[in-house]
Amino acid sequence: MADELVFYTNPMSRGRIARWMLEEIGQPYRTEVLEFGPEMKSDAYRAVNLMGKVPAIRHGNQVVTEVPAICAYLADAFPEAGLAPEPARRGDYYRWLFFAAGPLEAATTNRALGVEVPEDRRGMVGYGSLEDTLNTLEAALAGREYIAGDRFSAADVYVGSHIGWGLRFQTIDPRHVFADYCGRLVNRPAAVRAREIDDDLMRKSFKENVE
Numbered sequence: 345m346a347d348e349l350v351f352y353t354n355p356m357s358r359g360r361i362a363r364w365m366l367e368e369i370g371q372p373y374r375t376e377v378l379e380f381g382p383e384m385k386s387d388a389y390r391a392v393n394l395m396g397k398v399p400a401i402r403h404g405n406q407v408v409t410e411v412p413a414i415c416a417y418l419a420d421a422f423p424e425a426g427l428a429p430e431p432a433r434r435g436d437y438y439r440w441l442f443f444a445a446g447p448l449e450a451a452t453t454n455r456a457l458g459v460e461v462p463e464d465r466r467g468m469v470g471y472g473s474l475e476d477t478l479n480t481l482e483a484a485l486a487g488r489e490y491i492a493g494d495r496f497s498a499a500d501v502y503v504g505s506h507i508g509w510g511l512r513f514q515t516i517d518p519r520h521v522f523a524d525y526c527g528r529l530v531n532r533p534a535a536v537r538a539r540e541i542d543d544d545l546m547r548k549s550f551k552e553n554v555e
Contacts, residue, residue, distance in 0.1 A: 353377060360542050368427060369422040437498075437499050440492060451471040451474040452506070452510050482522070490528075
């Protein structure tokens with residue numbers, strides 16, 4: 345019997361990215377929805393993720409947290425989905441997957457929080473400046489269909505989600521390269537299914553809370 349795949353999430357979290365990845369691999373999985381607060385910080389869930397945060401997955405005896413790690417793990421665990429380049433061609437794949445997890449997320453989060461890094465202190469932060477970060481990402485996508493080359497991969501799930509959220513919440517400048525890239529991703533069948541599942545969970549949660 346194949347190892348069970350369990351997904352711990354909340355539809356108003358970064359779990360939406362992991363959900364998209366799970367839909368891309370096309371394998372059965374069981375969803376455990378946790379509410380923010382006591383349930384997510386419970387001893388039962390901290391046995392899965394000591395941080396008391398979602399998302400996380402359990403695949404047999406393996407527990408994986410952190411969204412980029414979940415994306416990379418699932419691509420490797422289910423190679424038949426074709427969501428990772430062959431090992432000898434993974435330079436861009438790893439580079440941009442972790443660029444989004446590091447410099448891009450830090451830079452856009454600081455923008456959302458109104459944090460300005462003094463120019464003479466930019467060497468202390470991994471991204472330097474938001475402008476440098478966005479210029480680098482724009483250059484990477486210019487002339488490419490996908491972030492790691494001419495094939496969709498798990499890196500696109502993660503990078504595309506960050507850019508999409510950044511455009512929506514105005515933490516990323518609305519550059520044509522970013523909009524065009526997201527436009528190529530948003531209507532993928534797995535992306536549509538994932539949004540529908542999580543949006544439905546949000547509606548059910550709202551209905552339960554008001555009744």
